[in-house]
Amino acid sequence: MGATQTRFEHDHQDLVEKTGFSVEQIQNLHKRFQQLSGNEETISREHLKSIPALANNPIRMQIIEAFFDKRNQHGNELGSYEEIGFEEFLMVMSHFRPPTLRTTTEEKEAMRKEKVRFLFNMHDTDGDGKITLAEYRKVVEELLSKSGTIEQEAARAIADAAMLEVASTNVPNMGPDDFYEGITFEHFEQILKDLEMESRMHIRFLDVNTTKVHCGK
């Protein structure tokens, strides 16, 4: 028992360094991964889709897609996976770690950039590095999709107004014939500057083994 314990920990030691989670947190997440995947090595989109609690979430598909997005793996690849293993799962989860008391300002800045990058990748579905009007519209439509009435016109109006706002704050001197291609990452960062992503975009990862973990089925 002791031997397997240390081997388990040893396997995950590099994960600890890569993702910044503690060993206990990784173990908990591993358990969850096993549950979701039905004790297999990889999970696919169907596994995530079958989580009942996600059914009510309006941006369910985007969230699931984010797990399979190669851009979130801190590499330079584009495209998406069909199935992901535990390491990829953990990498995506690591975007949601909170800052600690010991995090320095530079680290906080890097964390913020990473989180904003994650959001950007969620919006920029075709991977061209810009959020175009059509993509942004899709975002707003999805947000409003579960709210009862599907107000397509309203969604469009909102998305267009939002786009206008980005354009006018970032590129104030556009002539009437200039074309604003889309929101680049820098512009995106700019508009989300006040939201303080590093303190808001996180969830609580449990250190202790919890019995509240529910089955994915």
Added chain:
Amino acid sequence: MAVLGPGPARFWSGFTMVLLMLLIVLILTGSSWTRDVLTGHNDTWREPSPATQEDHDPDQHNGTNSANHRKAFPVLAFNYGHVRKPFEISLWILLALLMKLGFHIIPRVSHIVPESCLLIFVGLLVGGVIKAMNEKAPVLDSKLFFLYLLPPIILDAGYFLPIRAFTENMGTILVFAVVGTLWNAFFIGGMMFAVCQIEAAQVSHVDLLSCLLFGSIISAVDPVAVLAVFEEIHINELLHILVFGESLLNDAVTVVLYHLFEEFSHAGTVTARDAFLGVVSFFVVSLGGILAGVIYGILGAFTSRFTSHSRVIEPLFVFLYSYMAYLSAEVFHLSGIMSLIACGVIMRPYVEANISHKSYTTIKYFLKMWSSVSETLIFIFLGVSTVEGPHNWNWIFVIFTLILCLLSRVLGVVGLTFIINKFRIVKLTKKDQFIVAYGGLRGAIAFSLGFLLTDNEMKHMFLTAIITVIFFTVFVQGMTIRPLVELLAVKRKKESKGSINEEIHTQFLDHLLTGIEDICGHYGHHHWKDKLNRFNKTYVKKWLIAGERYNEPQLISFYNKLEMKQALMLVESGSAAKLPAVVSAVSAQNIQHQREAAPQRTIPRLSKTREAEIRKILRANLQNTRQKLRSYSRHDLFMDPCEDDMSEVRFRRQRVEMERRMSHYLTVPAKRQETPSVRKVWFEPEHKVYTYDDSESPGGGAIQLKLRPSDTSLLDESPQSTDRSPAPQSEDQSERQKPSRCLSDPGPNEDEEGSSFFLS
């Protein structure tokens, strides 16, 4: 605010202010003097004998009159006793408000010294003057304070409480409020008892229970003082809500401890059973108070559902239900403050969805006004009561109280933060802890509670100590907190511009985090919040919100509010009359996808209700002259661009940006081939103020308002609309009309079609 010229202008205005103040003070004291003089006269007219009916008086008058010579008919009579009470009350309030005005005329002073200090100082002056005339000044009577002065401030705070920040930090706030206050009370009470044992103090007659009573009175952080001081330093939202939330929620603890120790200081001892009952009582008091508030809140929300036909009385419902909540809680000795907060918080989202825009503005302004007046009065009376006494100054007692208050606050905050940080994700830094500790101000609640004690020697000593602590916290801590905040570079409140991108992403983030939590498999903060929201949407909103608006998504209502605000801003800037050449315009064309076919310009279109509303606003306001924007110093009304303290330049820039947006919102494309006719709709020609200038529009085409009615009911008022041929698209038919809360209440010069805009 008009900028005064240097030197003489300011001197003279200051001088006139001082003169005015002196005048008022003289009138006040003079009135009490004349009252005494007149009492003699009036008594002879009125019945000196005990059993008198009122109808004897005219007889007596007549009798006396006819008995003497017939007096000439009094052309001018003087009967002050008749109006004495309301007259004096009004004079006091007037004095208070003139003080407020005066401070802002002297800018340098008001920058260094917080308003509360100045007000107390004025109170001291007035109290001194009154005492010099050997008159009895009105004291900060507990009944007056708790029933009339305190509720408006708390309601104002509760109604505009930032819910998101409050609920996110609820655990921390509760720990500070409950455990922190308990620690303060027992530590101060216990240590004071130890101090009292010192022979030199000559206060060994103060027993433990009285000390604990004193501790419980002085331990509570006061919401009025916190609001007054923190309001002016614009600290970041987290710290503000921590200190302020604590000051609100510790009321339950204070109430329980106070009643507990007061009961027992008569009894003499405390048994274990009593202590246990005290704990139970705490839960009853706090939860009961919240329950009372929730009940009244729901009643208020439900009532507001039916007010569509009597818009003018809508604000009254909000005020009255809240006040009833407070009073009902006070009847049962529950926590009135928590009841009031709960009522405001529960009521607000539903009421705001139901009431008209004008009622909303009325509520906002009235609450700010009342709370402002109340606060001013409280501080002035505090000053007056200080001079009035009676005091019993005991050096050791007072000094030790002061030291112990500070010490216990610091220890409490540091200790509790150490524990809390283990559970918080965003930890509290040392700077945060310092501000939280330093912001533990005491105020008028402590004074009033002390005033309620039974009158004896000890009470005077307690009162003196309480007043000293209040003065210290308000003056010393209040004045130094601003430079300290700047010195420590504490994060300040960021100006929220109401950006729609931020709103979109706030919601997106909520859903994202809920989803990630679900994937992780544990039910965290976001999960429960999401569940509550869904419950709210499916069940509660249906009952409490009128008409079809209950399933309007939050994003859409936010967007509508934003557009409304921008339209209002545009109108009030007076620039609606002409659209100047927009130099740097980011037009909607710039963001469209160029690959689409040229005639298919997908430029944002307004929904019909939006257009109609904006048209209505513009029409109603075009005749008004340009309003001067004033700065609103006390209690910033947040999210209201019209009241921002704008400089001319910034305003002009905003105006240009606004017009740009307006022009885009009003630009309508020849979108589909099926509707070839693009009508130019002008605003009512009889007004003749609004013109569209073709040559200056950015897109090269005329700026037009195109109305494509699928429901013509909204557009009946304009004569051109009747002959419009409806060309419904499948999209339009699926588009439901969203009635919006707006300008449908009858105004003085409103057309009758006003009511048709509101679909309920």
